[in-house]
Amino acid sequence: MTRLGYIGLGNMGAPMAKRLLDRPGGLTVLDARPEAVEPFTAAGARVAGDPADLARDCDVVCVTVVDDAQVRTVVAGLLDTARPGTVIAVHSTIADTTAVELAAECADRGVELVDAPVSGGAPGAEQGRLAVMVGASDAAFDAVREPFSRFADLVVHAGPVGAGTRMKLARNLLHFVSFTAAAEAQRLAEAAGLDITALGKVVRHTDAITGGAGAIMLRDTTAPIPPDDFWFPILDHVRDLGEKDLSLALGLGARLGVDLPLATRALTGLGPGLGVGTGDVESRNRQEERI
Numbered sequence: 079m080t081r082l083g084y085i086g087l088g089n090m091g092a093p094m095a096k097r098l099l100d101r102p103g104g105l106t107v108l109d110a111r112p113e114a115v116e117p118f119t120a121a122g123a124r125v126a127g128d129p130a131d132l133a134r135d136c137d138v139v140c141v142t143v144v145d146d147a148q149v150r151t152v153v154a155g156l157l158d159t160a161r162p163g164t165v166i167a168v169h170s171t172i173a174d175t176t177a178v179e180l181a182a183e184c185a186d187r188g189v190e191l192v193d194a195p196v197s198g199g200a201p202g203a204e205q206g207r208l209a210v211m212v213g214a215s216d217a218a219f220d221a222v223r224e225p226f227s228r229f230a231d232l233v234v235h236a237g238p239v240g241a242g243t244r245m246k247l248a249r250n251l252l253h254f255v256s257f258t259a260a261a262e263a264q265r266l267a268e269a270a271g272l273d274i275t276a277l278g279k280v281v282r283h284t285d286a287i288t289g290g291a292g293a294i295m296l297r298d299t300t301a302p303i304p305p306d307d308f309w310f311p312i313l314d315h316v317r318d319l320g321e322k323d324l325s326l327a328l329g330l331g332a333r334l335g336v337d338l339p340l341a342t343r344a345l346t347g348l349g350p351g352l353g354v355g356t357g358d359v360e361s362r363n364r365q366e367e368r369i
Contacts (some may be wrong), residue, residue, distance in 0.1 A: 079103030082225055083136035085129060085152055087114040090169070090196070091142035093203040094229040098140075099123060101228060108132050129155030133164065138221060142169040146176045153180050153191065162188025165221045169210075171195045171250070174243040177213060181239040190218040193239060195246035196230065207231050211249070213242030252291055259340050266327065269334040294352065303353040310354060317349040321357050324348070 079102040084095040087109040098105050099121050106124040108131075109115050115125045126132035133139060133156040141152050149172050156166055166189060168177065177193035184191040192214035202208040208230040212219055219235045226233045236245045260281070264274045294316060296309075303310045324345045331338040349356040 080137035083132045083139040086142035089200050097229040130158040133160040138165045140167045146172045160189045164189045165218050166191045167194045174240040178240045192218050193242040211236045211242040211245040213239045262340050269336045313352040314354045320348045
């Protein structure tokens with residue numbers, strides 16, 4: 079079995095690495111903090127002194143550090159001793175261009191670098207239920223799929239090096255835009271005299287049932303949908319419901335003096351984004367004004 083190395087035993091790295099402890103082949107770990115490595119030493123892992131020391135006896139090295147600069151430093155140290163055929167897997171969310179540049183540097187030494195950012199946060203890491211988005215060659219993906227499956231229940235081959243990071247950035251775009259939308263919804267609810275903690279309970283409850291925004295991410299293209307396509311009546315119905323509710327929310331916001339820029343953008347962008355075009359928003363608005 080391949081021997082694994084893990085560098086970076088923080089909130090994400092430690093629970094991910096713990097799930098590799100009982101894997102045949104052994105585990106070597108490295109972290110700047112002695113207290114971070116103590117549980118791994120007690121469990122039988124070898125502790126390396128630096129990246130070069132770790133790379134000497136590891137076939138696959140996982141890296142979970144803070145940023146691009148730390149990733150570059152770690153990879154440079156690993157390349158001092160890494161044997162040809164070694165795979166370096168970067169789980170940190172870095173720039174896709176950094177991943178491509180480092181992969182080229184590694185290739186000059188016969189080493190493969192894969193960008194493999196994760197989604198699911200610390201709870202997902204603790205539960206072994208992360209999603210890993212892997213940018214890698216077919217051979218490198220085959221080398222990491224089995225160990226990754228120990229801390230993730232979804233391992234996706236996103237494409238060549240850089241694709242894993244691009245997928246993570248698209249995923250997190252949705253994540254943080256959704257947080258911004260949640261803040262906008264809270265402002266509207268608060269202005270309406272509602273308990274925003276109760277609103278939060280409703281949102282978490284229903285998203286757990288419906289799947290939230292991911293529930294509509296089922297098509298393999300963002301192109302406009304022909305009227306005779308299977309998806310057209312489904313997403314056309316979603317668009318009509320969304321435009322109706324967004325129009326009502328914007329009307330409430332106008333009466334309460336609450337600016338809702340994301341809702342305004344969503345009203346015109348929902349239908350085209352779904353691929354079914356904009357509905358009769360102006361007619362609906364006139365009808366609601368009469369009501």
